[in-house]
Amino acid sequence: MKLLTKYNKKVIEIPARKIRPNKTQPRQDFYEEDLRSLSQSISNNGLLQPLTVRKLKNDEYELIAGERRLRASVMAGFTKIPCIVMKCSDKDSAIFALIENLQRKDLGMFEEARGINRLIRKYGITQEQAAIQLGKKQSTVANKLRLLRLSYDEQDWIVQAGLTERHARALLKIQNEDSRKEVLSHIIAENLNVKETEKYISSLLDNKKVQPLHNNNNDKKIVVKDVRIFVNTISRAVDTMRMSGIDAVSNKEETEDYIEYTVKIPKETAYPFPYLNPLPKVTQ
Secondary structure (H helix, E strand, O other): OOOEEEEEEEEEEEEEHHEEOOOOOOOOOOHHHHHHOOOOOOHHHHHOOOOEEEEOOOEEEEEEEEEHHHHHHHHHOOOEEEEEEEEEEEHHHHHHHHHHHHOOOOOOOHHHHHHHHHHHHOOOOOOHHHHHHHHHOOHHHHHHHHHHOHHHHHHHHHHHHOOOOHHHHOOOOOOHHHHHHHHHHHHHHOOOOOOHHHHHHHHHOOOOOOOOOOOOOOOOOOOOOHHHHHHHHHHHHHHHHHHOOOEEEEEEEEEEOOEEEEEEOOHHEEEEEEEEHOOOOOOO
């Protein structure tokens, strides 16, 4: 497979402001703690592996591989980034970006599935063609894509709880989303491993204790009893504020009876413009 048509091995320094992110980047989560660690390493040792980019119009470049390194370099104060410039098509750029992330083995299961799905939809290729391009079996690609049958909520719960791809595939045996969420909540609350999860779901299906595919009860609400999901949501919200330049501070304390979570946001960053400040209460 020949992905890249022309390849210039020469490393050049490109202003960071001229490097645009790759729209087909499969990786969506960039954790601040990991970026800070990488940023410190780059500050101490320099950028050991150049970014891979391609030339665009208006003297700009599109990132093909290395968004974590780009973010960490900017965080370290670098204004110019060492890059290797390649000439390739939109399709080759998307494939290379996906392969580069897959080879690092730390791409999330749902990020990988969405990346493959985007590749197939955007360029009109089959699962078999995608498998060949990515060096995978067609059955592997098909199994990855099946994960996208889970809703975004379910995907987020699975990731936050640290469950595996085998947990996710086991859940797919339950076709009704409401039932799946109830089962997923139980799996997280009881901290079931893969074998226990598969046994639990099989017993539910055998005893028909899960709802059928077509259920018109739209008023039913799912109650998630595992507080870790909500705590992780708060932590992610605080991380997002910090990455946006808001000096938010969080503190979690656990007692025998409670988990207390405190978030402090400086008013000057919460309300940077006076006319956006909340109006004072008027008493009559």
